[in-house]
Amino acid sequence: MSSSIQFQKLIIGNWKSHKNQTQARDWLIDFAQNLIAIPDESLKVVVAPPYPLLPVMAEAIAAENKLKRFLELGVQDMSPFSAGSYTGAVSGLNLEPMPITTAIIGHSDRRRYFHETDQEIAQKVDQALQHDILPVVCVDDDQIDSQAAALSDEQRSKVVLAYEPLAAIGSGKPWPVQKVEAAVSSIKAAFGEVKVLYGGSVAFSTVADYLAVTDGSIVGSASLKPTDFADLLRAIE
Numbered sequence: 001m002s003s004s005i006q007f008q009k010l011i012i013g014n015w016k017s018h019k020n021q022t023q024a025r026d027w028l029i030d031f032a033q034n035l036i037a038i039p040d041e042s043l044k045v046v047v048a049p050p051y052p053l054l055p056v057m058a059e060a061i062a063a064e065n066k067l068k069r070f071l072e073l074g075v076q077d078m079s080p081f082s083a084g085s086y087t088g089a090v091s092g093l094n095l096e097p098m099p100i101t102t103a104i105i106g107h108s109d110r111r112r113y114f115h116e117t118d119q120e121i122a123q124k125v126d127q128a129l130q131h132d133i134l135p136v137v138c139v140d141d142d143q144i145d146s147q148a149a150a151l152s153d154e155q156r157s158k159v160v161l162a163y164e165p166l167a168a169i170g171s172g173k174p175w176p177v178q179k180v181e182a183a184v185s186s187i188k189a190a191f192g193e194v195k196v197l198y199g200g201s202v203a204f205s206t207v208a209d210y211l212a213v214t215d216g217s218i219v220g221s222a223s224l225k226p227t228d229f230a231d232l233l234r235a236i237e
C-alpha cells in the first residue's frame with residue numbers, strides 16, 4: 001500500500017457520517033462475498049469511513065484474504081494543525097499507525113456546513129503530505145481558481161483534484177460527461193498536470209463514462225451498500 005499518486009484510476013468510497021461499527025464490519029463481509037475479481041493493480045480502491053470506524057475496518061481488512069490485497073483506507077478530512085491543543089480535531093499523529101493512504105480534503109460538505117476556506121484546505125493538504133497521505137482536494141467550478149491560488153507550486157504537484165459540482169452530489173443526477181470533461185480542462189489549466197476525479201451521483205451504470213474523461217471517482221451513495229460498490233468496481237474491469 002502506498003499513498004503515492006502512481007495509479008491509473010482511483011475510486012474512493014465516501015461514507016460521510018453513515019454507519020456504526022457493526023454495519024462497517026458487515027459491509028466488509030458482504031463486499032468480499034460480492035467481489036467477483038480482485039481489481040487490477042492499476043486501479044486504486046479506497047474506502048473512507050468516519051474516523052471511529054477506522055480501527056475496526058483496518059483489522060477486518062487485514063484479516064480478509066481478498067480485501068487485504070487491494071482495499072485501502074482513507075479519511076474524509078484532516079486537522080489543519082499538527083498534534084496539539086485543537087479540541088475535536090483529528091491530527092495525522094492520531095491516525096498512526098493505521099494504514100491510511102488517502103484523505104479527502106475540502107469536500108463540499110466541509111466547505112458548506114463547516115465553512116472551510118481555501119487557506120484551511122491548503123493547511124490540511126500540508127498535514128496530509130507530512131503524514132505521507134495522498135490529499136484529494138475537492139472543488140466546484142467557482143473554487144477552481146481560488147483553490148489553485150491558495151496552494152503552493154509544490155502542493156499543486158502532490159495533490160489529486162476532485163471535480164464535485166454541488167448540484168450533482170447526492171442528487172441521483174450525475175453531471176453531463178461533456179461538462180465534466182470541460183471542468184477537467186479548467187482544473188488542469190489552473191493546477192497544472194494534476195490527476196482529476198469526478199464526484200456526484202456516480203453509479204455502476206455511469207462510472208465507465210466518467211472514467212473515460214477523468215482519472216477516477218469519489219462515490220458517495222453508491223458506496224454505502226456493499227453490493228452496489230462491488231457492482232461499480234465490476235463495471236470498471
Ligand code: PGA
Pocket residue numbers: 014164168169170171172199200201202218219220221222
Ligand atoms: P454521491 O456523493 O455519489 O452520493 O453524489 C459524492 C460525493 O460526495 O463525493
